[in-house]
Amino acid sequence: MPELPDVEDARRFLAAHTVGQRVERVEASAPEIVRNTTVQGLGRSLVGHRFEQPRRHGKWLLAATDGPIVVLHLGMTGSLRWSGPAEEPDAHDRVVFVLERGKLRLHMPRKFGGVWLAAGPESLEEITGPLGTDAAEVTRSELGALLERRRGGLKSALMDQRLLAGVGNLVADEVLWQAGLHPARAARQLDDLEVDGLHAALRRVLEHSVGHGRVPRHDGWLTGVRDLHDPACPRCGTRLEKATVAGRTTWFCPSCQG
DNA sequence: TCAGTTGTTTATAT
């Protein structure tokens, strides 16, 4: 499920379980998940190093050690799990970091996402590509400035990781619905009030979702109805419309987001 | 059997 809130949850999980522990061994049942080195190379570089405080930028998880940085992307189905040292990983635990007191397992049924190794902060960008400000941190004026410079639609702008890092399909739809803005509106054509509303909705959705550990399926939110059979707008009751915008399935209210 | 899916990348088109 990973969008920014899920990755932030994974970051906290990593902080709670791994910080201060030394790597003893690295195993992979799906070695192709290790992207810019081999499983052996990962082991050689990491064994003996201790995990430090992990960071997150957009949907990228940066697990620093007192040596290199382990870079993780959870793709569409990834999550982190922790188990005792004796427990055997299950079939979808693609990469396992054996630490002093247990095993950190990258559980990932679909093999999108992966594990990279960065020598230091300077080499992160070659792995992640250029990333904009983290969506949870962006200021009102920053958001306004980048939308002004952007041609094309609003949803595609929000989901462009180079502009704003961390917004995925669910968050984009939720934010646009809460702000009452049509996903295909021209990004540069919002007035000041609309940018205010968009920024407020972005902050609200991300703050609430991060507190929840994922994008919640709440009553009164678009996410609470979008998977139903024939969803209606929680605000006005109008039947929601489904369209493909920015290449993704998009739900919106033709009345509130006209 | 076929379409759909919360992520990114690549190729191609505009």
Place this chain on the structure above:
DNA sequence: AATATAAACAACTG
């Protein structure tokens, strides 16, 4: 140069 779109990636669900 930017932006949009479709396909590909892998595995599962309905």
